[in-house]
Amino acid sequence: MKFAKEFLQDKGGITIYDKLISHSRWAVGHERVFEHEGKFYRTTYCVGATEYQDEQLYMYEPDEIECTEVVPFEQVTIVYIDVPK
Secondary structure (H helix, E strand, O other): EEEEHHHHOOOOOOOEEEEEEEOOOEEEEEEEEEOOOOEEEEEEEEOOOOOOOOOOOOOOOEEEOEEEEEOOOOOOOOOOOOOOO
8 A cells, every 4th residue: 555755754654563674874674564554564765873863754756655554473583581490
């Protein structure tokens, strides 16, 4: 579904999560999942890595941005912890 650039720049919808996915010298990439009108959508965006990089959310994107519709999916993860002494 396409969303207006301004809607996404204002972080429209209810943010479910906003995760750091990349980091370079100049920019920090994020993946955001948000809820809007009962459905969930995923988008990515970059912002400047420091106050000296003037990169705003969706700065180089068109006026309408395609977001992928997603659904919640429960996933079990195995982690390894230290054996108690």
